[in-house]
Amino acid sequence: MAIKAIFLDAAGTLIKPARRVGETYAVLARKYGIEVSAAEIAERFRLCFHSAPPLAFPGAPAARIEDLERAWWKDLVRRIFEPWDGFQRFDDYFAELFAYFAQPVAWTLYPEVAETLSALEKRGMVLSVISNFDSRLIGILEGLGAAHWFEHIFVSSRVGYAKPDQQIFHTALERHSLKAGDALHVGDSEEKDLHGANKAGLKGVLVERNGESNSNPSLRITSLRGIFPLLDDLDQR
Numbered sequence: 001m002a003i004k005a006i007f008l009d010a011a012g013t014l015i016k017p018a019r020r021v022g023e024t025y026a027v028l029a030r031k032y033g034i035e036v037s038a039a040e041i042a043e044r045f046r047l048c049f050h051s052a053p054p055l056a057f058p059g060a061p062a063a064r065i066e067d068l069e070r071a072w073w074k075d076l077v078r079r080i081f082e083p084w085d086g087f088q089r090f091d092d093y094f095a096e097l098f099a100y101f102a103q104p105v106a107w108t109l110y111p112e113v114a115e116t117l118s119a120l121e122k123r124g125m126v127l128s129v130i131s132n133f134d135s136r137l138i139g140i141l142e143g144l145g146a147a148h149w150f151e152h153i154f155v156s157s158r159v160g161y162a163k164p165d166q167q168i169f170h171t172a173l174e175r176h177s178l179k180a181g182d183a184l185h186v187g188d189s190e191e192k193d194l195h196g197a198n199k200a201g202l203k204g205v206l207v208e209r210n211g212e213s214n215s216n217p218s219l220r221i222t223s224l225r226g227i228f229p230l231l232d233d234l235d236q237r
């Protein structure tokens with residue numbers, strides 16, 4: 001079975017925040033007179049992010065997407081700060097935070113990304129990103145010098161469906177004129193990436209950089225370099 005394309009998730013798979021998210025939120029909040037610890041904010045972020053609606057706006061006209069993305073994040077950040085009263089300049093805080101995370105310097109590529117993607121490209125693989133992120137991702141990947149590897153960068157906010165919805169995977173396959181069996185999808189979320197891809201008929205690969213998960217999917221790697229032995233193995237079947 002020959003794999004022709006590899007789809008990759010972005011955050012936690014290709015890129016990570018240059019500084020811990022909780023720390024960025026807390027340091028900036030202090031500037032606006034709100035004293036919170038990075039750990040408290042990190043915990044609130046986890047809680048609120050997990051219960052947030054999908055970052056997708058089915059049927060929305062393209063011209064409205066950026067406003068909707070911003071409103072989605074503003075809602076989330078507002079909920080994160082609910083336990084702290086008296087955040088008077090919240091709008092200004094949010095604007096600064098949102099702009100901060102749009103900058104490439106706010107993110108870093110995992111160390112093995114460049115060598116891995118270059119080698120996959122040499123092998124003739126079609127590479128694309130499938131991410132539950134928003135339009136900012138495109139500028140971030142460009143700024144990090146990573147966009148050129150990808151034929152497409154599919155972000156849920158623009159596709160109209162977020163992982164684990166099968167539809168985002170089907171959209172990517174259709175755009176490439178590929179069948180589900182032609183593609184691998186690699187990501188760090190068991191639910192969104194591994195199970196989402198598998199349900200859509202693609203081979204899902206879970207990247208677990210700390211290797212601590214209790215789960216035991218057969219396609220599990222601890223760095224993107226692990227893609228090569230998987231491809232060799234699939235080629236031999």
Ligand SMILES: [Mg+2]
Pocket residue numbers: 009010011012013187188189
């Ligand atoms: Mg991820």
